[in-house]
Structure formats: C-alpha cells, structure tokens
Amino acid sequence: MTTPPRLSVPKNKLKFVLLEGIHPSAVDLIKRDGYSEVVTSPKALAGEALREVLADAHFLGIRSRTQLTAEVLRAAPKLTAVGAFCIGTNQIDLPAAMQLGIPVFNAPFSNTRSVAELVLAEIIMLMRGIPQKNALLHRNGWSKSAEGSFEVRGKTLGIVGYGHIGTQIGVLAEQLGMVVVFHDIESKLTLGNARQLASLDEVLTRSDVVTLHLPELPSTKGLMGRAQIQAMKPGAHLINASRGTVVDIDALTEALESGHLGGAAIDVFPVEPQGNDSAFESPLTRFDNVILTPHIGGSTLEAQANIGREVADKLIRYSNNGSTTSAVNFPEVALPEHTGSSRLLHIHRNVPGVMARVNERLSKAGVNIAAQYLSTREDVGYVVIDVDSGSPEVAMADLCSLPDTIRCRILY
Ligand SMILES: NC(=O)c1ccc[n+]([C@@H]2O[C@H](COP(=O)([O-])OP(=O)(O)OC[C@H]3O[C@@H](n4cnc5c(N)ncnc54)[C@H](O)[C@@H]3O)[C@@H](O)[C@H]2O)c1
Ligand SMILES: O=C(O)[C@H](O)COP(=O)(O)O
Numbered sequence: 001m002t003t004p005p006r007l008s009v010p011k012n013k014l015k016f017v018l019l020e021g022i023h024p025s026a027v028d029l030i031k032r033d034g035y036s037e038v039v040t041s042p043k044a045l046a047g048e049a050l051r052e053v054l055a056d057a058h059f060l061g062i063r064s065r066t067q068l069t070a071e072v073l074r075a076a077p078k079l080t081a082v083g084a085f086c087i088g089t090n091q092i093d094l095p096a097a098m099q100l101g102i103p104v105f106n107a108p109f110s111n112t113r114s115v116a117e118l119v120l121a122e123i124i125m126l127m128r129g130i131p132q133k134n135a136l137l138h139r140n141g142w143s144k145s146a147e148g149s150f151e152v153r154g155k156t157l158g159i160v161g162y163g164h165i166g167t168q169i170g171v172l173a174e175q176l177g178m179v180v181v182f183h184d185i186e187s188k189l190t191l192g193n194a195r196q197l198a199s200l201d202e203v204l205t206r207s208d209v210v211t212l213h214l215p216e217l218p219s220t221k222g223l224m225g226r227a228q229i230q231a232m233k234p235g236a237h238l239i240n241a242s243r244g245t246v247v248d249i250d251a252l253t254e255a256l257e258s259g260h261l262g263g264a265a266i267d268v269f270p271v272e273p274q275g276n277d278s279a280f281e282s283p284l285t286r287f288d289n290v291i292l293t294p295h296i297g298g299s300t301l302e303a304q305a306n307i308g309r310e311v312a313d314k315l316i317r318y319s320n321n322g323s324t325t326s327a328v329n330f331p332e333v334a335l336p337e338h339t340g341s342s343r344l345l346h347i348h349r350n351v352p353g354v355m356a357r358v359n360e361r362l363s364k365a366g367v368n369i370a371a372q373y374l375s376t377r378e379d380v381g382y383v384v385i386d387v388d389s390g391s392p393e394v395a396m397a398d399l400c401s402l403p404d405t406i407r408c409r410i411l412y
Contacts, residue, residue, distance in 0.1 A: 009058070011033075011034045011035045011036070012034075012035070012036045012037070013037075014035055014037065014058045014059065014080075014319065015037045015038075015039065015056055015057050015058050015059070015078075016030055016035060016037065016038045016039070016057070016058070016059045016060075016061065016315070017038075017039045017040075017041075017053050017054070017057040017059070017060050017061070018038060018039070018040045018041070018060075018061035018085075019040075019041045019043065019044055019045055019053075019060075019061065019062050019063070019066050020041070020042070020043065020044050020062055020063035020064075020065055020066060020085070021041075021042040021043075021063075022040065022061050022063065022085045022304075022307075022308055023085075023304040023305050023307065023308035024308065025304075025305045025306075025308030025309045025312070026061060026083075026085065026308035026309065026311065026312035027040060027308075027312075029308070029309055029312040029313060029316065030312050030315075030316065033316050033320070035316075035319075039053070039057075041053075042275065042276075043274060043275035044062070044063075044065035044066045044274045044275065045066060046066070046067065046274065050066065050072060051072065051075050051076075054072065054075060054076035054079060055075075055076070055077075056078055057076065057078065057079060058078050058079065058080045058319075059079075059080060059081055059082075059083070059315050059319065060076070060079060060081075060082050060083070061082075061083040061085050061311065061312075061315070062082070062083070062084060062085065062091070062092075063084070063085050063086045064084075064086050064088050064091055064295065065091065065272060065274060066091060067091050068082065068091060068092040068093060068097070069093050069096075070093045070096035073093065073096055073097055073100055073102060074096075074100065079100075079102055080102065080318070080319065080407075080409075081102060081103050081104070081105065081315055081318045081319070082097060082102060082103075082104045082105070083104075083105050083106070083311040083312065083314065083315045084104060084105070084106040084107075084311070084328075085106075085107060085307050085308065085311045086106065086107065086111070086298060086307065087106060087107065087108055087109075087110075087111060087112070087164075087298065088106075088215060088216065088243065089104060089106050089328050089329075090215060090216035090217070090243065092104055092329075094328060094329035095329070097329055097330075098329045098330055098377065098378070098380050099380065099406070100406065100407075101347035101380070101406035101407035102330075103318060103324050103327040103329065103330035104327060104328050104329045104330070105311055105314035105315060105318070105326065105327055105328065106311065106328055107306070107307040107310045107311050108164065108326075109164055110298075110303055110306040110307040110310055111297070111298030111299075111300070111303035111304075111306075111307060112164045112165050112168055113168060113303070114297065114298050114299070114300040114302070114303040115165045115168075115213075115241050115297040115298055116165055116168035116169045116172055117172075118241065118267070118293070118296075118297050119165075119169050119211050119239055119241055119265075119297075120169065120172045120173065120176075122239055122265035122291055123152055123157065123173065123176075123178075123209050123211070123237075123239070124152055124176075125265070125291060126209065126237040126239070126262070126263045126264075126265060126289075126291070127149070127150045127151070127152050127155065127208070127209065127237070128149045128150070129148045129149050129262075129263070129289070131263060131288060131289050131290065131291050132263075132288040132289045135288035136288070148262070150208075152173075152176050152177070152178055152209075153176060153177035153178070154177060154178075154179070155178055155179070155208040155209070156178065156179045156180075156181060156206055156207045156208050156209075157169075157170070157173045157178045157179070157180050157181070157207060157208070157209050157210075157211065158181050158182065158183070158203040158204065158206065158207030158209070158210040158211070159180065159181070159182040159183075159194075159203075159210075159211055159213060160182070160183050160184075160200060160203060160210060160211070160212045160213065160214060160223075160224075161183075161184060161212060161213035161214035161215075161242065162182040162183075162184040162188045162190075162194075162196070162213075163184070163213060165213040165241075166182060166184070166211075166213040167188075167191050167194075169211060169213070170182065170190075170191055170192065170194045171191050171192055174192045174193060174194070179193075180192065180193065180194040180195070181194065181195050181196075181197050181202075181203055181206060181207065182194055182195070182196055182197070182203065183196070183197060183199065183200045183202070183203040184196065200223075200228065201228075201231055204228055204231040204232050205231055205232070205233065206233075207232070207233065207236060208233065208236055208237070209236065209237045209238075209239065210232060210236065210237070210238050210239070211238075211239040211240075211241070212224065212238075212239065212240045212241070212242045212246055212247070213241070213242050214242045214243070214246055215242070215243070216242075216243035216245055216246065220242075220243070220245075220246050221245045221246070222245070222246070222247075222248050223246050223247075224238070224240070224246055224247040224248060224251075224252075225248045225251055226248060226251035226254070229248070229251050229252060229255045229260070229261070230255065230260065232255075232260075232261065234260055235261070235262040236261060236262060237261065237262050237263045237264060237265070238252065238261060238264045238265075239264065239265045239266075240264075240265075240266050240267065240268060241265075241267040241268060241297040242268060243268050244268040244269040244270040244271070244272065245270050247266070249269075249270060249282065249283060249284065250283070252264060252266075252284070253283045253284065256284075256287050256289070256290065262289065263287075263289035263290060263291075264284070264287075264289070264290045264291070265290070265291035265293070266284060266290060266291070266292055266293070267293045267294075267295055267296065267297045268295050268297075269282060269295070272294075272295055273294075280294065314326065314327075320411070321335050321337060321338065321343070321411065322335050322343060322345045322384050322411060323335045324375075324382065329377075330377060330380070330382065331375035331376050331377040331380060331381060331382040332375055332377075333373050333374075333375045333382055333384055335373060335384055338371075338386045338411065340370075340388060341370045341371075341386040341387055341388040342386070342387055342388075342392035342410060342411065342412050343384060343385070343386050343387075343410065343411040343412075344384070344385045344386075344387060344392060344395060344396050344399060344408070344410055345382070345383075345384050345407075345408060345409050345410070345411065346358060346382070346383050346384075346385070346399050346400075346402075346405065346407075346408045347380065347381070347382050347405070347406040347407040347408065348380070348381050348382075348383070348402065348404045348405050348406055349379060349380070349381070349404040349406065350376045350378070350379050350380055350381035351379070351404055354381060354402075354404045355374065355381075355383065357402055357404070358383060358385075358399060358402065361395070361398040361399055361402060362385065362387070362395055362398075362399070364398065365390060365391065365394050365395035365398050366390040366391070366394075367387040367389060367390035367391065367392060367394075367395045368387060368388055368389040368390060369385055369386070369387055370386040370387060370388040371385070371386040372384070372385050372386070373385075380406065392410060392412075393410070396408060396409075396410045
C-alpha cells in the first residue's frame with residue numbers, strides 16, 4: 001500500500017497555479033495571505049503541459065476550458081484543492097477528485113448578473129434584426145426598413161433552466177414588458193409573473209425567444225436537438241450562453257439555412273479554442289443573423305474581479321483552516337479558528353468502523369481532543385480534530401497510516 005500524502009507544509013513552500021487568465025485579484029489575495037509561489041498563465045493547458053505544471057502544484061485554479069480528468073488528477077500527487085474560477089464545474093471529474101481527497105470550489109453567483117445582462121441585450125438585438133443590419137453596413141450596404149424588426153414588449157421569452165441565471169433574466173425581461181415562461185426539471189419558485197410550463201415542448205412552441213441556462217450534464221447534452229429546434233415557432237430566436245454541448249450545432253445550422261429560425265446568439269461551443277491565439281471554427285460563422293461571442297457571458301471586469309477574490313478566499317480558507325464550506329464535490333465542514341490547539345485533517349474511506357479506528361489511534365497517541373468535526377459524502381469522510389495536548393505529530397503519523405486514509409495533514 002502507498003503512503004497517503006501528508007501535506008503539512010509552510011506557506012512559502014505551497015505552490016498555487018492559476019490558469020486561463022484568472023483575474024489578478026486572486027493573486028493579490030493569495031500573496032497577501034503569505035503564500036509566495038503563485039504561477040499564472042493566460043491560457044488553458046492540456047496534455048503534457050498540464051501534467052507538468054501539476055507535478056508539484058498544491059492548489060490549482062482554472063476556468064471553463066481546462067479539462068481535469070481522473071487521469072490528470074491522479075497524476076497530481078500534491079494537489080490539495082482545485083478552484084474553478086467560474087460557475088460551471090463540468091470540466092472537472094468531480095467524483096474522481098473527491099475519491100482522491102481533493103475538494104473543488106467554484107463561484108456560484110459572481111458572474112450571474114453579467115450573463116443575464118448580455119442575454120437581455122441579445123434578446124433586443126435579435127428581435128430588431130440588428131446583427132444582419134450591422135453586417136450589411138460593414139459591407140457598405142444600407143437597408144432602412146421595419147421588416148423583421150419587433151419590439152420585445154409583449155413578446156414571450158422562454159427560459160430553459162430556471163436557476164440563478166434564468167431567474168435573473170426572467171426578472172429583467174419582465175421589466176421590458178416581456179411575458180416569461182420557463183421549463184425546469186425541478187419545481188421552482190417563480191419570480192414576478194413568470195410561469196413554469198408543463199414541458200420543454202410547450203416552452204419551445206410558445207416562445208419568440210428561447211434562452212438556455214442549463215449545466216452540462218449527460219442529460220442536457222444535445223437537449224436542443226433537431227426535433228426541439230423544429231418545434232420552435234417559425235422566425236423565433238435561440239440564445240445559448242450555457243454550455244456548447246447543449247445545442248446540436250448541425251441542427252441549428254439547418255434551421256438557420258432553411259429560415260425556420262430568425263436568428264441566434266451563441267456564446268458557447270462544443271469545442272472552444274484553448275486561448276486567444278487559436279483559431280475559431282464553426283459552421284455558424286456564415287450567418288449574418290447569428291451573434292457569435294467567444295464565451296464571454298461571464299467576462300466582465302466586475303465579475304472576474306469578484307470571482308478571483310471569492311474562489312481564492314475559499315482555497316485559502318481550506319489551506320489555512322480546513323474549511324470545506326460550499327465545496328461542490330466534497331463533505332462540507334465549517335470550521336472555527338483553532339487557537340491554542342493543533343488541527344488534524346483526515347480524509348478517509350467512509351467504511352464501517354473507520355471513526356472508531358481514528359479515535360482509537362488518537363487515544364493511543366495520548367492527545368486530548370478539544371473538538372471534532374465530521375462530515376461524509378457517499379463513500380468519503382472528512383474528519384477534523386483539534387488537539388490541545390500530547391504530541392499532535394505522533395497522532396497525525398498514526399492517523400495517516402490507517403489503511404482507510406485518503407489524505408491527511410496537520411495545521412499548527
Ligand atoms: N457563458 C458563460 O460565460 C456562462 C457564465 C456562467 C454560467 N454559465 C453556464 O450556465 C449554466 C447555468 O448557470 P446557473 O448559475 O443558472 O446554474 P443553476 O444551477 O443555478 O441553474 C441551472 C438550472 O437548470 C436546471 N436543469 C438542470 N437540468 C435540466 C434539464 N434537463 N432541463 C431543464 N432544466 C434543467 C436546474 O434544475 C437548475 O434550475 C452553468 O452551469 C454554466 O455552465 C455560462
Ligand atoms: O461557468 C462559467 O462561469 C462560465 O462558463 C464562464 O467561464 P469562463 O470563466 O471560462 O469564462
């Protein structure tokens with residue numbers, strides 16, 4: 001059996017790696033807290049480059065593009081926690097991370113408003129036929145006409161996925177006088193006059209604009225396929241600022257080619273370039289009535305600065321005191337400061353008798369338990385023990401050698 005990693009390292013020896021142009025607010029906070037090694041990159045990494053950077057990283061920050069598969073995570077022996085500096089966490093194998101004892105944190109609300117504002121603007125732009133008019137003028141043409149231009153007031157907006165972003169858009173759209181209907185797999189508290197309809201189909205057949213706000217899940221992949229796009233009203237518009245895999249791009253292309261849809265606004269794509277120096281390719285580039293944006297729904301300076309601080313703070317708290325509050329994949333433990341005691345953190349297989357064995361080892365090591373906090377999730381347990389007498393190092397070494405240990409570390 002291999003010995004589990006024991007991460008009881010001073011701050012100046014802990015390495016943070018922040019990829020994908022994470023806002024400098026994160027670096028500022030991390031450094032202000034006393035961590036000195038912060039490596040940054042404007043790009044997503046993959047393959048050997050990612051493996052190389054993860055070989056000695058303790059904390060990793062990514063956004064939506066870096067793919068953290070089980071294989072990649074297994075090749076990161078020191079990785080203690082991951083920060084997704086965004087909302088979506090579909091790019092990370094969350095169950096694999098939990099099995100390896102690696103909590104993942106994200107920023108569940110920091111860019112919600114930015115996405116909602118972009119979508120609101122796109123609704124008006126699409127309903128007025130602005131994308132194609134704008135394109136024509138850029139080619140020295142002129143087309144002053146009311147044909148195909150409509151007010152949004154009184155029109156129906158269909159929201160698919162009525163979560164944080166969907167509800168915000170619903171509220172903003174009602175301020176413009178739109179009728180809001182939505183589909184969600186959960187029964188939802190509706191805001192304003194929004195109405196939850198019985199089925200996705202009902203939302204699609206009624207709406208002048210359909211906007212998607214779903215997470216990427218096996219169940220949402222290809223959710224907007226040929227049949228769903230064809231079920232939309234002739235001349236209606238489709239907006240996708242959720243995940244690229246939710247829409248069948250070939251089916252969308254056909255619907256635009258045939259004129260069934262009046263237009264679309266697409267911010268996310270099944271395959272996205274790794275960085276700003278890579279080329280973007282899509283069958284949608286040939287349509288003037290399609291607004292294409294480079295996955296910037298959440299990319300405002302306000303949102304990115306807030307995300308930088310929020311996720312960096314969660315990583316720092318986990319590093320400094322072991323708190324896993326709001327981790328997306330991990331047993332959650334909210335911890336007070338541990339003054340006057342040492343803190344032992346033990347992540348283990350949640351099998352019958354494991355806590356009895358933990359406490360037996362502590363008793364044998366002769367430490368006094370000042371406080372103990374336990375949380376479990378599926379087959380992983382996370383116990384935090386504050387000890388205020390005896391030798392915490394000996395107790396830690398004993399705990400680390402328990403066969404059910406996944407990871408352990410000590411905080412002084
Ligand atoms: N374009 C961008 O820059 C950008 C920015 C932020 C978030 N996002 C994406 O938007 C997604 C949504 O964000 P959010 O904060 O609103 O998430 P959320 O979790 O608050 O809401 C998602 C909603 O979708 C619903 N849902 C799940 N599966 C469904 C299905 N099959 N059919 C109907 N409804 C379903 C859920 O019940 C939930 O209400 C994120 O997961 C992320 O992928 C994109
Ligand atoms: O999930 C998210 O928050 C968005 O997709 C934004 O991702 P980004 O940080 O890569 O722009």
